[in-house]
Amino acid sequence: DLKQLNKQIAKRESGMQTIFSAMQDALLVVDSNRRVILTNQMFRKLFALPEISIGTPLLEVVRDATLDGAIADAFRGSESIRSELTLDDSQIELYAVATRNDAGELTGALVLFHDITELKKMDQVRRDFVANVSHELRTPLSILRGYIETLLDNPKTSREELSRILGVMERHSKRLDLLAQDLLTLAQLESANPNLQLGNVDLPSFFGEVIRDWEKKLAKKQLNVIVDVSPGLPPIRADRARLQEALYNVLDNAVKYSREHGEIRLVARQRDEEIILSVSDDGIGISKEDLPRIFERFYRADKARTAENIRGTGLGLAIVKHVAQLHSGGVEAESKLGKGTTIRVSLPVRM
Structure with missing residues (x-):
């Protein structure tokens, strides 16, 4: 009967609303006179809008030339229209397509918005x-x-x-x-x-092995190396080869940018459930402007650090960052021009 039919229609509409609300993309439906028929929560969030009454003219809701143009183009043709618009710092891709009834008459347009900023x-x-x-x-x-x-x-x-x-x-x-x-x-x-080939890495022996590998390079600039590992530090669960690769890259920077007869410190400390490995030098340092970007691929700091005789590939610290992240850890740096640099790699005691 009619009552049962209305109940089924209401249930179907409720189900559709649930689907539209759960969508990750913003949705807008307008009629042929550009009055709002339907929006979902993501659309209202995207344009920072309150609830919109059905039948409200679109121009009273959103004034955007790109959106207006896409809907107009959709009304004129049978193809879906793709366009991009900028909202604050976000790049939004939109698709507009005309809707028609069984007789082929224009009834409105459906527009989908997808955030493509990332x-x-x-x-x-x-x-x-x-x-x-x-x-x-x-x-x-x-x-x-x-x-x-x-x-x-x-x-x-x-x-x-x-x-x-x-x-x-x-x-x-x-x-x-x-x-x-x-x-x-x-x-x-x-x-x-x-x-990753995970195993237990004993840090005192690990540091000792690294220093032995670097003896010639350290001796060439007559650098004094101090190894400071907290007593009783537990082994860490890590890929030894990858960790060695990361430490080599940090140490390579420390050696390159240290002055002759300088000092390099390798320190290992426990902080809560993390082990902090740090390499410090007393070399030329990094400017405050360059410091936030040193872990980017190919980023090089000022000209003093990129002279031909100390030029590297520009990928070393990016590799360090990736190794740390693969071990569920992180990296950080602090530096002062003319005073030196400290690079810290944090790793969980247990992965």
Whole structure:
């Protein structure tokens, strides 16, 4: 009967409203006169609106030229219209499509809004990364190509000049090799399955092993190294090889930016359920402006830190950050120009 039918219709409408309310995208439906027929909670949140009465003219609710244009284009054609609009700091993708009755007559339009802010940011990061890789490859390749042409054009190059040229070529070929290794490492760390080989890592022996590996580089600048591990510190559950990779990168920075006869401190402390590994140097330091960005890929601080003789790949600290995050930890840095830098890696005692 009619009563039962109305109940079924009301139930169906309630079910549809539940679906619309649960949608992660914003939804707007207007009639052919651009009066609001339906909105969901995400639409009202997106445009910071209160409840909207059915039949309210859209212009009284939202005034946006991009939205108006998309609805107008949808009314004129049979295709869905895609457009983008900016709301505050958000980038919104919208799709508008005309709605028609069984006779093919225009009844209105349905518009879906999807927040693509993070996608845009990721796309920009990808573009920056590709541009940076291209730049980092171009410089050593150009130098190598230039010297190869010089040698081809001058087969009687003196032994002294030849030795100098080969030295430069070797240095830049090593730089290319380091870049390739770091890119491969970063790709592995950022993959969906980084495959950590977890085991118990005893920090005193781990630090000792790292220092032995770095003896020559430390001795070359006559650096004094102090290892300070809290007594009774428990072993941490970690991938030893990845952790070693992270510490090598931090130590590499400390050595590169330390002055001769400087001091480097390796410290391990427990803070609640975390182990904090820190590497401190008394080198040239990092400016306040550069400090928040040093863990970004290819980011390099001021020119004093990027002189040719201490140039790196620009990926070392990004690798450190990824290793820490894969272990459910984090990284932080503090520094003062002319005073030195401390890099801290925090790791949970148990993963």
